[in-house]
Amino acid sequence: MLRGLLKLTxxxxxxxxxEPLGAIGTIVVPVLVFMVIGRAMHTKTPTPTTESFxxxxxxxxxxxxxxxxxxxxxxxxxxxxxxxxxxKRLRATPLRPQTILTAHVLVKLLLTAVSLSLMILAxxxxxxxxxxxxxxxxAIALLLSTWSILSIGFIIASIVPTARFAQPIGAVVxxxxxxxxxxxxxxxxxxxxxxxxxxxxxMSYAVSLMQGIWLGDPWSxxxxxxxxxxxxxxxxxxxxxxxxxxx
Amino acid sequence: MRPVIQVSGVRKTYxxxxxxxxxxxxVYEGEIFGLIGPNGAGKTTTMECIEGLRKxxxxxxxxLGLDPFRQVxxxxxxxxxxxxxxxxxxxxxxxxxxxxxxxxxQKKTVDGDRLLEQLxxxxxxxxxxxxxxxxxxxxxxxxxxxxxxxxxxxLDELTTGLDPQSRRAIWDLVRGIRMRGKxxxxxTHLMEEAERLCDRVAVMDHxxxxxxxxxxxLVLRHCPERTVIVDTGDPAAAQHFQAIPGVEGVxxxxxxxxxxxxxxxxxxxxxxxxxxxxxxxxxxxxxPNLEDVFLKLTGRSIRE
Numbered sequence: 001m002l003r004g005l006l007k008l009t010x011x012x013x014x015x016x017x018x019e020p021l022g023a024i025g026t027i028v029v030p031v032l033v034f035m036v037i038g039r040a041m042h043t044k045t046p047t048p049t050t051e052s053f054x055x056x057x058x059x060x061x062x063x064x065x066x067x068x069x070x071x072x073x074x075x076x077x078x079x080x081x082x083x084x085x086x087x088k089r090l091r092a093t094p095l096r097p098q099t100i101l102t103a104h105v106l107v108k109l110l111l112t113a114v115s116l117s118l119m120i121l122a123x124x125x126x127x128x129x130x131x132x133x134x135x136x137x138x139a140i141a142l143l144l145s146t147w148s149i150l151s152i153g154f155i156i157a158s159i160v161p162t163a164r165f166a167q168p169i170g171a172v173v174x175x176x177x178x179x180x181x182x183x184x185x186x187x188x189x190x191x192x193x194x195x196x197x198x199x200x201x202x203m204s205y206a207v208s209l210m211q212g213i214w215l216g217d218p219w220s221x222x223x224x225x226x227x228x229x230x231x232x233x234x235x236x237x238x239x240x241x242x243x244x245x246x247x
Numbered sequence: 248m249r250p251v252i253q254v255s256g257v258r259k260t261y262x263x264x265x266x267x268x269x270x271x272x273x274v275y276e277g278e279i280f281g282l283i284g285p286n287g288a289g290k291t292t293t294m295e296c297i298e299g300l301r302k303x304x305x306x307x308x309x310x311l312g313l314d315p316f317r318q319v320x321x322x323x324x325x326x327x328x329x330x331x332x333x334x335x336x337x338x339x340x341x342x343x344x345x346x347x348x349x350x351x352x353q354k355k356t357v358d359g360d361r362l363l364e365q366l367x368x369x370x371x372x373x374x375x376x377x378x379x380x381x382x383x384x385x386x387x388x389x390x391x392x393x394x395x396x397x398x399x400x401x402l403d404e405l406t407t408g409l410d411p412q413s414r415r416a417i418w419d420l421v422r423g424i425r426m427r428g429k430x431x432x433x434x435t436h437l438m439e440e441a442e443r444l445c446d447r448v449a450v451m452d453h454x455x456x457x458x459x460x461x462x463x464x465l466v467l468r469h470c471p472e473r474t475v476i477v478d479t480g481d482p483a484a485a486q487h488f489q490a491i492p493g494v495e496g497v498x499x500x501x502x503x504x505x506x507x508x509x510x511x512x513x514x515x516x517x518x519x520x521x522x523x524x525x526x527x528x529x530x531x532x533x534x535p536n537l538e539d540v541f542l543k544l545t546g547r548s549i550r551e
Contacts, residue, residue, distance in 0.1 A: 007350040011336075011343050018338040018375075084334035092300060092328045093351045094320050 004095055008103040016077075016107060026073050026111060030065040031118045034058065038126025054128050057183070059119075060210050063138075064178055066115040067146045067206070070108040071153040072170045077104065078157035079166040088247045097246070105150050112146045113139060133214045141213040145206035148229040151236035152202070158243045177203040202232040248275035251399055251430050252297060257306035259292050266292040267303070268454035274399075279421065279431040281445035283438065283537070289454040290434040291331055294403055297432070298328055311398060324352055327392035331403040331434075335387075337377040341368055344376065345390055352395040362390050366420065382413030389420060400424055402433040406440060418444055438537040448537070452545045462537055469543045470535035473512035477504045477520070478529035487523045491515045502528075 016022050041054040078101075081087045090100050116139055127133070156173055160166045180194065181203035187195055198204040209225035219226070252274035259267040267289040274280040282290045295301045297308055299315035299322050308315050313322045335344055345359040363369050366386040371379060379387065385405060392400055402421065406414040421444055424431055435441055441448050442462045449459040458465060477484070480502050488497045488506050492515060498505040506516060513532050520527060542548055 004347075004351045007347050011339060011347050014343070015336050015338045081336070084337075085330065085332055086334055086336060088300075089330055089333040089335065092298060092323065092330060093348065094323045094353065095351050096320075 005099050005103055005106075008090075008095070008100065009106045012103055012107045013110065016111070022073070026069045027115045027118065030062050030069060030115055031122055033065060034062040034119050034123045035126065037061075038123050042126055051128065054126070055131055056211055056214055059127070059133070059214055060183060060207060062119055063116070063142050063145075063210055064181065064183060064203070064207065066112055066119070067142065067149060068174050068178070070112050070115075070146055071149055071156075071174060072167060073111070074104055074108050074150055074153040075157045075160065075170040076163065076166045078154065079160050079163040082157070082245065082247060083163045085247065091246055101154065105147065108150055109143055109146060112143060116142055131214075132216075134216065137213050137219070138210065141210045144226065144229055145202075145210060148202050148233040148236075149206065151233050151240060154240035154244055155236060158240060158245050177201050180204060181207040183207050202229055205229050205232075248277075250274065251276050251311055252280075252432065253307075253309045254293070254297065255307050257293065257296055257303045257308060259289075259296060259301065259303050265454050267296070270306070270451070270454075270456050272449050272456055272459055274430060274432055275447075276430055277425065277428055278446040279425050279433065279444055281441045281448040282432070282434045282451055283436065283441045283445075283448050283541075284451035285436055288436075288451045290436075290451055291403055293451070294401060294432065294434055298326065298401055299323065324354055324395065325398050327395060327397035327400040329385075329388045329392045329400075329402045329405060331407070333388065335376045338375045340373050340375060341379070341387055342372045344387065345394060348391045348394045354395060356394050357396050359390075359394065362393060365423075366390050367416075380413075381409050382416065385409065385413075385417060386420070389417070389424075393424070397429065399430045399432060402431065404434055404436070406435070406437065414440070438541065442537050450541060450544060452541075457544050465537065465540050466535055469540045471509040472535060473508055473510070474533040475506045475508075475513055475516045476529070476531040476533070477506065477516065477525075477527055478502055479504065479525055479527050481525045483523070484525050487519055487525065488516070491519050 037058055038054065041050045041058065078087070087100065091097060120135055152173070153170070156170050157166065160169045180190075180198040180201055182190075182198060187198045187204050187208075190198060205225040205228040209222045209229070212222050212225075213219070250273040254273070255271045257267055257270045258265075270289070270293050282293060284290055292301065296303045297310060297315055299310075299319035302316045310322055311325055313325075315322050339347075341363065342359070345363060349356040349359055360369075360372075363372060366389060368383065368386055368390065371383055376384070376387070389402075389405075392402070405421070406417050409417065418440070421431060421433070433444070445462060447459065447461050448465065450457045450465070458469070460468070477488075484504060485497060485499055488494065488504055491506070491508070491512075493510055493512055494506060494508045494515075496507045498507075506512070508515070519525075538548070
């Protein structure tokens with residue numbers, strides 16, 4: 001079935017690129033955010049706050065944006081495909097259901113990698129001097145986080161009634177997660193209840209992992225984050241296997 | 248003849264809705280078998296159980312000797328499927344769809360370009376799915392259903408929403424599928440389609456199969472009434488018509504006679520006309536069709 005998976009993935013990439021705004025909305029916008037804010041922060045007289053934000057806050061924020069837009073795009077595509085009977089049509093072939101969904105995950109991960117590369121390439125001069133992020137490790141951290149959180153996308157795609165609601169409902173579920181991610185307020189400084197919520201959501205582990213790796217932490221310092229993200233993937237995948245609707 | 252599909256006592260409910268109450272029938276190798284009935288009769292559910300896409304609550308199904316639900320992947324390699332109201336990705340190109348489908352089967356597939364040519368889609372090879380006309384979309388779905396050189400082809404409401412011209416073109420294609428020795432199982436709510444295309448039909452209503460036979464036999468069995476209309480100025484005609492065996496009534500208005508009867512009425516009337524040298528200025532027959540059979544069997548028109 002590998003041939004089918006690769007072919008389907010390739011076809012889905014081509015289709016995605018033909019979508020007007022599809023590629024621009026999901027790839028270019030996060031990169032633009034990085035460049036615009038990076039430029040604003042790029043002053044001769046940085047304050048400690050702007051400096052710390054430019055050092056690690058901004059790249060992680062943009063990474064989260066890249067991740068969330070990949071998940072939203074997945075939710076939209078899956079619900080459009082379900083509504084149009086495309087999923088059902090694909091299921092009436094020898095393709096395994098998990099192969100169909102894996103193809104979409106692969107497309108989104110590739111999209112994420114491309115967005116990240118663009119951000120690094122286009123925004124290199126906004127990365128403050130003295131910060132030398134391990135780009136490759138960071139990419140792995142982002143892909144791992146995206147992979148984990150994409151599994152929520154399948155659950156969201158199952159609960160949206162029609163494709164029209166996919167984007168708004170997806171946003172309602174995902175954006176609050178960013179608030180609890182520790183990106184703006186560190187999880188350790190949150191009130192206890194909020195801290196519990198943060199720990200119950202994958203986004204906090206994603207942020208902790210990506211921040212750490214960006215600043216040069218070794219992977220061994222973030223085994224908990226990695227384990228949590230993998231665990232979330234399996235839990236969410238198990239749930240979506242139960243609730244996922246093909247038609 | 249060898250049965251390729253055997254359906255026995257199938258029942259399928261969704262919550263409190265009974266989609267299929269009881270369905271039992273066999274489809275033989277090399278025939279075009281039609282499941283006919285109004286929308287909501289349970290045709291699609293029955294078909295999707297046979298394709299292995301749904302699991303019946305009760306009953307057994309065998310397709311090419313396989314259990315469609317448990318051996319669905321094995322089965323899908325050997326059948327071709329066109330689903331009702333299915334779509335493809337809006338911006339997938341025709342050739343990409345055919346190429347993708349060809350890669351999904353574990354057996355040797357047919358030449359996609361030749362298939363597109365046979366279905367008249369060569370010019371649309373690089374067109375996006377969303378820019379195809381209704382007829383072109385259906386032809387593409389037929390191509391996808393045939394790409395793995397299947398033994399049985401399933402067509403669900405193939406011509407719904409098409410204009411009469413495209414419909415006729417599709418009928419020719421379906422006959423072509425049978426000519427290649429394949430078995431075709433189709434559903435339709437168009438009685439004309441069933442009459443023109445199917446070797447045998449099963450009439451379905453409210454989740455039950457009411458009767459199964461060739462269209463001609465069904466008409467003969469359930470609607471044996473025949474009507475012949477003859478225009479003639481012959482003053483003796485009325486007498487002669489009354490004397491035809493099997494005649495149940497003769498009405499006359501001006502010079503137009505309406506003769507009602509059953510069975511071999513048409514032959515008898517022609518015989519009578521020639522025997523008595525009756526000069527005729529017009530001759531028409533009104534024969535019942537599957538539409539009438541359905542009305543008779545269910546007490547209502549299929550269009551309601």
